[in-house]
Amino acid sequence: MILAPSPNFDARPAAVIDHLVLHYTGMKTAAEAVARLCNPAAKVSSHYVVDEDGTIYALVGEEMRAWHAGVSFWRGASAVNDRSVGIEIVNPGHEWGYRGFPEVQIMAVRDLCLGILARWPGIEARNVVGHSDIAPDRKQDPGEKFPWAWLAGQGVGVWTDEMAAPGDFFSDLAAIGYDTSLLAGLVVKAFQRHFLPAHLTGEADVLTAGRAAALRGLVDPIG
Numbered sequence: 001m002i003l004a005p006s007p008n009f010d011a012r013p014a015a016v017i018d019h020l021v022l023h024y025t026g027m028k029t030a031a032e033a034v035a036r037l038c039n040p041a042a043k044v045s046s047h048y049v050v051d052e053d054g055t056i057y058a059l060v061g062e063e064m065r066a067w068h069a070g071v072s073f074w075r076g077a078s079a080v081n082d083r084s085v086g087i088e089i090v091n092p093g094h095e096w097g098y099r100g101f102p103e104v105q106i107m108a109v110r111d112l113c114l115g116i117l118a119r120w121p122g123i124e125a126r127n128v129v130g131h132s133d134i135a136p137d138r139k140q141d142p143g144e145k146f147p148w149a150w151l152a153g154q155g156v157g158v159w160t161d162e163m164a165a166p167g168d169f170f171s172d173l174a175a176i177g178y179d180t181s182l183l184a185g186l187v188v189k190a191f192q193r194h195f196l197p198a199h200l201t202g203e204a205d206v207l208t209a210g211r212a213a214a215l216r217g218l219v220d221p222i223g
Contacts, residue, residue, distance in 0.1 A: 001056045001057070001058050002056070002057050002058070003058050004034050004038060004049070005060075006037050007038070008039075008040065008042065008060070008066070009060040009061075009067065010064065010065050011064065011065065012063070012065045013082050014082065014083070016082075017084065017120045017122060018123050018124065019077070019080055019083050019128075020120075020128045020129070021080060021084045022113075022129070022130050022146070023086065023087065023131045024143060026092065026094075027092065028092055030052070030057075030090045033088060034057055034059070037059055037088065044068065045067045045068060046059055046060065046066050046068040046087060046088040047066050047085050047086050049090065050088070050090060050109050051090045051105065052105050053102075054104040054105055055108075056108055056112055062119065066086050067081060068086030069081045069135070070135060071135060072134040072135045073179040074133065074177045080134050087109065087112065089146075090105070091141075091143075093141060099145070100145050101142075106150070110154050113156040114154070114155060117155070125156075125157055125158040126158050126176070128156055129177070130142050130148075130194055132190045132194070133177065133178065133190055133191075133194055134177075136187050136189070136190030144193045144197035144198075144200060149161075158215070160195075160211070160218055163207075163213075164213035164217055165210070167213050169212055169213075170204075172213050172215075172216040177219075185202040188203065189201075195211055196208060
């Protein structure tokens with residue numbers, strides 16, 4: 001792990017850390033991304049950056065608030081920066097030639113996440129999310145090529161391949177965590193990017209509703 005201290009952080013308003021947010025950098029190179037996250041004028045940061053070769057850069061201590069999520073919402077909590085650890089994963093993103101994530105990079109992401117989850121046991125699997133999950137009106141990362149299913153199988157996050165009888169679709173999305181007050185198509189596509197990545201229709205069709213119902217049964221079984 002390489003120390004690359006960023007000045008862009010402050011104290012958390014509370015000691016609760018119960019979210020882990022994964023991003024892609026959306027920049028052409030890791031050097032550009034780290035430089036921006038360490039630039040005081042940019043006023044953005046993350047706790048870690050994971051390069052495509054598996055190198056991990058540590059920018060902000062986990063106990064401090066990094067500035068990675070922006071305007072955000074998940075499971076009733078806004079200002080997700082206050083209560084999350086953020087990881088930027090090097091990838092040019094949709095603007096600069098979105099591509100798959102190398103195996104060595106994803107192995108490093110897995111190991112980093114497992115360490116974070118061990119240090120902060122309040123982070124439940126249902127609160128391991130992508131930037132697009134918590135800000136579907138602004139963000140697409142880490143995107144539909146990110147291996148959420150594999151990571152969940154390794155103990156990072158939640159996944160299901162199951163389908164359930166469709167219920168109240170937007171109620172299901174809200175119970176999973178999404179801000180359903182936003183434009184419906186954007187929220188639906190954010191859900192699909194994470195949980196139906198081969199089906200980016202932006203439509204509340206039967207397949208999407210069935211997956212949402214099955215997922216709700218995992219993350220909100222009482223609700």
